[in-house]
Amino acid sequence: MTITPQAPLTPSELALHNRFPQYSQTTKYYVYRHNDFDGRCLYVGKGCGKRAWHVTKRDPAHKAWIETCKHDYVEVIDDCLTELQAFRLENQLLREEAPRFNKIQNH
Numbered sequence: 001m002t003i004t005p006q007a008p009l010t011p012s013e014l015a016l017h018n019r020f021p022q023y024s025q026t027t028k029y030y031v032y033r034h035n036d037f038d039g040r041c042l043y044v045g046k047g048c049g050k051r052a053w054h055v056t057k058r059d060p061a062h063k064a065w066i067e068t069c070k071h072d073y074v075e076v077i078d079d080c081l082t083e084l085q086a087f088r089l090e091n092q093l094l095r096e097e098a099p100r101f102n103k104i105q106n107h
Helices: 010-021 060-068 082-095
Strands: 028-033 039-046 072-083
Touching: 010 082, 028 060, 039 060, 039 082, 072 082
Parallel strands: none
Antiparallel strands: 028 039, 028 072
């Protein structure tokens, strides 16, 4: 999946960039999905480090699902992204996938 760098920033992307300009240069972020056994997307997120595999700070239903998983449920979609790139890709995937465990507003 490719992010078009020439595309204008949305208001939320611009707010993120203005509030944390240092993240526009750091490429430590990735976008990931949590998939069920059949490969259906249940959650989309962005993070760095081991965020995709952490259970804490999850919705209770999502956390319960993770704790019962017997398969490799994490799929990294893209990595080595700036936070702004990761934010943009995450929002694009949220609109396309509408995953069960994401709380989506105004998409």
